[in-house]
Amino acid sequence: xxxxxxxxxxxxxxxxxxxxxxxxxxxxxxxxxxxxxxxxxxxxxxxxxxxxxxxxxxxxxxxxxxxxxxxxxxxxxxxxxxxxxxxxxxxxxxxxxxxxxxxxxxxxxxxxxxxxxxxxxxxxxxxxxxxxxxxxxxxxxxxxxxxxxxxxxxxxxxxxxxxxxxxxxxxxxxxxxxxxxxxxxxxxxxxxxxxxxxxxxxxxxxxxxxxxxxxxxxxxxxxxxxxxxxxxxxxxxxxxxxxxxxxxxxxxxxxxxxxxxxxxxxxxxxxxxxxxxxxxxxxxxxxxxxxxxxxxxxxxxxxxxxxxxxxxxxxxxxxxxxxxxxxxxxxxxxxxxxxxxxxxxxxxxxxxxxxxxxxxxxxxxxxxxxxxxxxxxxxxxxxxxxxxxxxxxxxxxxxxxxxxxxxxxxxxxxxxxxxxxxxxxxx
Amino acid sequence: xxxxxxxxxxxxxxxxxxxxxxxxxxxxxxxxxxxxxxxxxxxxxxxxxxxxxxxxxxxxxxxxxxxxxxxxxxxxxxxxxxxxxxxxxxxxxxxxxxxxxxxxxxxxxxxxxxxxxxxxxxxxxxxxxxxxxxxxxxxxxxxxxxxxxxxxxxxxxxxxxx
Amino acid sequence: xxxxxxxxxxxxxxxxxxxxxxxxxxxxxxxxxxxxxxxxxxxxxxxxxxxxxxxxxxxxxxxxxxxxxxxxxxxxxxxxxxxxxxxxxxxxxxxxxxxxxxxxxxxxxx
Numbered sequence: 001x002x003x004x005x006x007x008x009x010x011x012x013x014x015x016x017x018x019x020x021x022x023x024x025x026x027x028x029x030x031x032x033x034x035x036x037x038x039x040x041x042x043x044x045x046x047x048x049x050x051x052x053x054x055x056x057x058x059x060x061x062x063x064x065x066x067x068x069x070x071x072x073x074x075x076x077x078x079x080x081x082x083x084x085x086x087x088x089x090x091x092x093x094x095x096x097x098x099x100x101x102x103x104x105x106x107x108x109x110x111x112x113x114x115x116x117x118x119x120x121x122x123x124x125x126x127x128x129x130x131x132x133x134x135x136x137x138x139x140x141x142x143x144x145x146x147x148x149x150x151x152x153x154x155x156x157x158x159x160x161x162x163x164x165x166x167x168x169x170x171x172x173x174x175x176x177x178x179x180x181x182x183x184x185x186x187x188x189x190x191x192x193x194x195x196x197x198x199x200x201x202x203x204x205x206x207x208x209x210x211x212x213x214x215x216x217x218x219x220x221x222x223x224x225x226x227x228x229x230x231x232x233x234x235x236x237x238x239x240x241x242x243x244x245x246x247x248x249x250x251x252x253x254x255x256x257x258x259x260x261x262x263x264x265x266x267x268x269x270x271x272x273x274x275x276x277x278x279x280x281x282x283x284x285x286x287x288x289x290x291x292x293x294x295x296x297x298x299x300x301x302x303x304x305x306x307x308x309x310x311x312x313x314x315x316x317x318x319x320x321x322x323x324x325x326x327x328x329x330x331x332x333x334x335x336x337x338x339x340x341x342x343x344x345x346x347x348x349x350x351x352x353x354x355x356x357x358x359x360x361x362x363x364x365x366x367x368x369x370x371x372x373x374x375x376x377x378x379x380x381x382x383x384x385x386x387x388x389x390x391x392x393x394x395x396x397x398x399x400x401x402x403x404x405x406x407x408x409x410x411x412x413x414x415x416x417x418x419x420x421x422x423x424x425x426x427x
Numbered sequence: 428x429x430x431x432x433x434x435x436x437x438x439x440x441x442x443x444x445x446x447x448x449x450x451x452x453x454x455x456x457x458x459x460x461x462x463x464x465x466x467x468x469x470x471x472x473x474x475x476x477x478x479x480x481x482x483x484x485x486x487x488x489x490x491x492x493x494x495x496x497x498x499x500x501x502x503x504x505x506x507x508x509x510x511x512x513x514x515x516x517x518x519x520x521x522x523x524x525x526x527x528x529x530x531x532x533x534x535x536x537x538x539x540x541x542x543x544x545x546x547x548x549x550x551x552x553x554x555x556x557x558x559x560x561x562x563x564x565x566x567x568x569x570x571x572x573x574x575x576x577x578x579x580x581x582x583x584x585x586x587x588x589x
Numbered sequence: 590x591x592x593x594x595x596x597x598x599x600x601x602x603x604x605x606x607x608x609x610x611x612x613x614x615x616x617x618x619x620x621x622x623x624x625x626x627x628x629x630x631x632x633x634x635x636x637x638x639x640x641x642x643x644x645x646x647x648x649x650x651x652x653x654x655x656x657x658x659x660x661x662x663x664x665x666x667x668x669x670x671x672x673x674x675x676x677x678x679x680x681x682x683x684x685x686x687x688x689x690x691x692x693x694x695x696x697x698x699x
Contacts, residue, residue: 109585119559120583192498192581201500201583210597211613214663217595218617354583355500373504376619376662427500427585465640466657468631504661515671528659532623536659539668544651546609546671552654553661555622 021321023070027263031398032273033286037386039396051395053386062393065163065332068403070322076330080162082146083139088169090138090176098170099177105165107174109353110157112195113181120354123195124347125157130183141175156346158334163393165333195351204373207425208303215371215378215423219296226297230280236294239279248301252420253308256409258315265319265405268295269380273400286399292380296369299422307366307415316409323410326403327360333393338407355427363415365408367424374427381408465538471529475565478525478535479573484565487511487574493564495580499556502582507536508551509564511574515541521548523567529577530560556582592617596692598680603699610672612644613665616682616690620662641683642666646696647676672696 031038040052041061049061066074099107100118108118110125131141143150146161146168160166166174191197210216226244229235240247256267262274272291276284284291310316327338341347341357348359358364369380379387382404386396397403467474475484492510499505511521520543526536539550548566556562563577595617604610618639624632642654651670670678675696682690 119581199497201498202496204500204504205506209599209613211599211615211665214615214617217597217615218592221592221595353585354498355585374501376503465655466659504663506665508667531659533657533659535657537654537656540650540653540655541668542649542651544646544649544671545669547669549611549667549669550652550654551665551667552656553663553665555659555661 021325022318023322026070026402029264029400029402031286031400032277032283033399034288037287037383037399039386039398039401041395053390053396057387057390062333062395065335065394067331067394068326068329068389068397068407069401070403077159077162077335079149080147080159081150082143082161082168084142084172084175085168088172090172090174090179092173092176092180095173095175095177098166098174104170105160106353114185116190116193119193120198120351121193121195122351122353124341124350124352124357127196128178128181129185130181132179132182138175138179141178142171145171145174156336156340158336163333163335165393198351201354201356201427204425204427207367207371207421207423213371213423213425215296215369215425216300218293218378219300219423222290222293222297225290225294230276230282232281234280236276236280244297245301248298250302250305252299252302252422253305254310256405256412257310258313258319264402265409267381267405267408268298269382270400270405287380287383292369292378295380296378296423299369299420302420303422304419306417306419307363307412309409309412309416311413311416319406320410320413322403323406323408326407327410331392331394332389334391336392338388360411360414363412363418365412366415366418366420367422367426369422370424370426372426378423381411466533466535468532469534471527471534474527474534479565482571482573484573484575487564487566487576491564491566491574491576493562493576493578494551495562495578497579498581498583500583502556502558504553505556505580505582506551506553507562507564508549509539509566511548511566513548513568515543515546515548517543518569520545520569521566522569524548524550525563525565525567526552526554527563527565528554528556528560529563530558531555532557556580558582593619594682594688594690596680596682596690598678598692598694600678600694600696604672604696606673606698608672609669610696611667611669612678612680612694613667614642614644614680614692615663615665616692617663618682618684618690620658620660620664622658635685637684637686637688639664639682639684642680643683644668644670644678644680646670646672646678647674651678672698 035052036054041049041063042052043049049063050059051061053059066072066076098104099113108121110122112121112127112129114129147159148155148157149159161171188194205212207213208216223244226236252268256265259266259271269286269291272284272294273286276282311320330337339346342360344359344361347357350357365381369378371378382399385404389396490512494508495505507526509524513521521541524539527534528536536554537552541548559581561577561579563575566574597615599613600610619637620639621637626632636658638658639656642656643650644652652668654666675698678694678696680692
């Protein structure tokens, strides 16, 4: 049976490739990113493999799961049927601890369960506060956690057992816990505890006010970099005269775009990594402070202007098709796609833990680079991608990868017509 | 997200104390000694006792408006503002405003000193909150009266774990 | 932290004599958090954070903040003062390592 499912998937995969986006004729692209953002995985002397990421991020290598790389042709995690192992008794207390464990998922990121200590629960998945009343068989609940795709092929929920994120024993404990959740539920003492009644976050104030958004202060200061000659004696200001505000007005509205000289789609950040050193001799590595700060400065010159990325030329349509395929591609240990969290049909505008998931149809990119109050730094779109991918259990690509540029183009196509407002400010 | 436990650890560590750290500060400069007195690794009760002794804290509701988000999306940067309905004349003005975060390891966040020149007792700042808990504003008027208000702020984290 | 000490001060765009003016200010500063060693003990060092903010106008202090490590990184401070005469509002941020960072805004009447 399992073999049959795998075979069907492989066939489905072939069909997709045949009808899907065209991945031929893309250039090979050596990364010009800082070491933490190149997506490198290194071998340690003891043979273990360690992913190179930013300090404070996990170094775990998720190499056994597929990524966004166009040449990664592995299928998503195969659908897997499983039964609870015989002779294992579930312990509801252990199950509850696992359900709430931030080391594990936590399940409360998407599902509400009772308890004052359940904070902050999310609303992406169904409220499980009285799931025990439904008298579902243990084996059914076990399968739903192990791999819910058996019942719901398009589910947003990861295949926790099939991916080995949870062991069989852990899932037995989770099932035992869920079976204890029975009504009638007491009145909710705190409307904020419940993600279905919790009010929306209020945000972080005016993103363009330099006394509110540190990124504005930092970006304004990047004008020095704009005017400073690089090693070959030339500065940005030498070619782009009239001051950055005038010289760059409207430029950002068209990025990401296909840059013919390099044969690929580029964001401003991507373009700076090659254009900066070519003209001034100064390296502007992707995700370096210089690159992000200059990008903010350049984007600020277009603030208030509508985004106008090319979505009509043949090249743009081909790139958009690849970007869209990435958006819907399931990757990593959690087998998630961007669409799971960021389309209104699925997770968008719902709470993931305490954070409201952004909605792709509103446009996600026009405030990037954005100040992240939780990180104390301005992040460009790529660092945000890389950050998103890491808890999903996928190895990241280089910051300036073509795959990311085309995914960013697809996202930015939803920003078209909406005013640029950068740098943003978020959690 | 993967980072949030780290965030939280970092935030908790943050709110840590001047406590032992203070011994590293030189006491020769009055300002440092001053700051050491203000921010210490202590409980909120200890802080209130240290700052106000046995002086009564009256309910400032109706006079003192303490504004904070009900839910802080991120405890690292939480805007707080305190507005006091009070004259600001040499005879009668708001002298100091304290902001105290009960659950922080250093509960005293800041003290604002004002004079009649302020024209209005309306101040604000961005503060750290280690976890969900009450935040208080304690206002000292020029006649020595202390007015206190508090509000709970819930601190959230993201959801995708790790 | 090459950006440390950058200051922005913002006043309302039009001020009339006698107005009570609301000031917003921001300083780029790490406001170093307490660190702990592997045993959870607080690392004994001279933490770098702003501990005093002083706003002066026409030679007088109009507002001062004494601050601890419970204030956020890159903090914003807001306060008011009565604008009686043209002059300069200066905000000085002092940190525990002796750093002093200043920002100014001109009080002009239209």
